[in-house]
Amino acid sequence: MSQRKVRVRFAPSPTGALHIGGVRTALYNYLFARRNGGDFLLRIEDTDSGRFVPGAEDYIIESLKWCGIKVDEGVSVGGPHAPYRQSERKELYLKYALELVEKGWAYYAFDSAEELENIRKEHEAAGKTFAYNSTVRTELPTSLSLSAEETARRISERNDWVIRFKMPEDEDVQMDDIVRGHVTINTSTLDDKVLYKAADQLPTYHLANIVDDHLMEITHVIRGEEWLPSLPLHILLYRAFGWEETRPQFAHLPLLLKPDGGGKLSKRDGDRLGFPVFPLLWKSPAGDISRGYREDGYLPEAFVNMLALMGWNPGDDREIMSMDELIESFSLEHVSKAGARFNPEKARWFNAQYIKKCDDEKLADILEAQLHTHGIASTREKTVKVCSLIKERAVLLTELYDLSDFFFTAPESYDEKVVKKFWKNGNPAAVKEIATLIEKAPGTDAAAMETLLHGYIETNGLPMGQVMNSLRLALVGQSKGPGINDIIETLGREETVRRLEKAVQTLGIPQPEQ
Numbered sequence: 085m086s087q088r089k090v091r092v093r094f095a096p097s098p099t100g101a102l103h104i105g106g107v108r109t110a111l112y113n114y115l116f117a118r119r120n121g122g123d124f125l126l127r128i129e130d131t132d133s134g135r136f137v138p139g140a141e142d143y144i145i146e147s148l149k150w151c152g153i154k155v156d157e158g159v160s161v162g163g164p165h166a167p168y169r170q171s172e173r174k175e176l177y178l179k180y181a182l183e184l185v186e187k188g189w190a191y192y193a194f195d196s197a198e199e200l201e202n203i204r205k206e207h208e209a210a211g212k213t214f215a216y217n218s219t220v221r222t223e224l225p226t227s228l229s230l231s232a233e234e235t236a237r238r239i240s241e242r243n244d245w246v247i248r249f250k251m252p253e254d255e256d257v258q259m260d261d262i263v264r265g266h267v268t269i270n271t272s273t274l275d276d277k278v279l280y281k282a283a284d285q286l287p288t289y290h291l292a293n294i295v296d297d298h299l300m301e302i303t304h305v306i307r308g309e310e311w312l313p314s315l316p317l318h319i320l321l322y323r324a325f326g327w328e329e330t331r332p333q334f335a336h337l338p339l340l341l342k343p344d345g346g347g348k349l350s351k352r353d354g355d356r357l358g359f360p361v362f363p364l365l366w367k368s369p370a371g372d373i374s375r376g377y378r379e380d381g382y383l384p385e386a387f388v389n390m391l392a393l394m395g396w397n398p399g400d401d402r403e404i405m406s407m408d409e410l411i412e413s414f415s416l417e418h419v420s421k422a423g424a425r426f427n428p429e430k431a432r433w434f435n436a437q438y439i440k441k442c443d444d445e446k447l448a449d450i451l452e453a454q455l456h457t458h459g460i461a462s463t464r465e466k467t468v469k470v471c472s473l474i475k476e477r478a479v480l481l482t483e484l485y486d487l488s489d490f491f492f493t494a495p496e497s498y499d500e501k502v503v504k505k506f507w508k509n510g511n512p513a514a515v516k517e518i519a520t521l522i523e524k525a526p527g528t529d530a531a532a533m534e535t536l537l538h539g540y541i542e543t544n545g546l547p548m549g550q551v552m553n554s555l556r557l558a559l560v561g562q563s564k565g566p567g568i569n570d571i572i573e574t575l576g577r578e579e580t581v582r583r584l585e586k587a588v589q590t591l592g593i594p595q596p597e598q
């Protein structure tokens with residue numbers, strides 16, 4: 085086969101929110117295209133009008149954008165093979181279906197949905213399963229059983245005919261899959277799939293998919309494992325059209341599995357175990373809301389990194405990898421055959437790693453918006469500084485405000501448990517004393533505070549942890565937050581002293597226990 089430019093496509097059907105398994109398929113296609121200097125296409129496969137969901141296409145485009153997956157050609161950007169939405173290519177497919185009839189690879193079938201249902205029921209009653217295949221195609225009303233005249237009459241008079249693929253009898257179809265290796269399937273296990281429906285003048289997935297992959301010069305089909313059973317039909321379609329020379333190579337990706345137990349990861353698992361299975365929040369046309377990683381506070385880089393490693397590895401033990409590093413290391417040979425168990429805890433871990441190394445200014449933009457929602461004003465400088473202090477502890481971006489609210493608002497109450505634990509013995513008196521020392525101190529930067537606090541506590545033989553925790557209680561209201569010295573530096577002298585004095589006033593100085 086001649087060396088062609090690598091061209092891959094992500095070909096979702098707009099049937100709802102894009103599952104993270106779908107995002108991973110898009111990502112692997114993208115990484116493969118970039119790694120090989122190829123093109124990444126986005127094609128919308130919307131020929132199943134019954135399953136079409138408004139808003140789903142926009143959702144897909146926005147999801148890819150959020151992940152940093154750039155489309156070279158496709159619905160959102162155009163390109164030499166436009167249109168990239170199959171419903172807009174509608175007129176194109178009949179010709180190909182007819183070509184197969186002409187060549188003897190397909191035939192017309194005239195049974196109505198109702199008739200087929202009845203036959204199915206009869207079979208069931210007789211304890212058999214019905215399959216539309218070589219044993220029935222010459223008995224049922226098809227162009228293979230009816231005369232040419234009768235066939236022509238039915239085609240012109242009825243609009244419920246379909247064109248079906250004429251599956252060869254008892255042939256071993258040999259297939260090579262980059263992930264799965266060599267696979268052989270005997271055609272006797274396969275039925276005559278519908279390729280085209282006159283009723284809506286639309287092709288089915290199989291025909292449109294093969295025709296478009298051919299016309300769009302796709303070199304590699306990288307898709308979910310659920311499409312593996314369709315592969316023999318697809319291989320035969322390439323043969324039937326005489327396109328074997330340029331047939332793409334196939335790679336079927338392993339399933340994303342439930343965190344616990346067996347089976348494919350579903351939205352229900354996410355609901356049950358408390359994590360999203362969609363990249364972005366999705367509001368269905370019926371008004372149902374599903375959580376998304378973006379809205380739950382994940383950085384797209386963390387999400388992408390986590391997803392990339394679900395079913396692929398770089399060949400070494402690296403875990404934190406940027407998009408560029410993923411591209412650099414990506415190969416289909418390192419995609420695993422076995423399903424990848426989804427791990428929501430690992431997703432949180434990745435996010436925490438990325439927040440830790442995230443730029444303070446970027447985090448400040450996010451915190452600023454959260455402060456705004458809470459009606460709190462802050463200077464940019466302070467917000468940035470606060471971010472630099474709390475990012476060590478953040479797992480989700482949505483937590484930035486909760487981790488830092490005390491920097492902006494003085495505590496109005498004090499956590500009772502913490503009071504009980506630390507606000508006793510000589511600690512309150514020490515807090516009072518420290519307030520006067522800070523008031524007079526030459527500077528209140530973290531280093532100066534370190535010297536002052538340690539000096540005072542040690543000189544007076546006080547318990548370090550107890551006093552520090554009492555200070556934290558007075559400044560924060562509870563036992564959270566970064567180091568005391570950093571808190572004081574950020575709050576500044578005045579605010580620090582005010583908070584310490586207020587705590588002493590509110591909580592009083594209890595008599596040391598006997």
Ligand code: GLU
Nearest residue numbers: 095096097129293307311
């Ligand atoms: N439209 C199919 C889907 O929804 C595409 C499968 C393929 O990539 O061939 O997943």
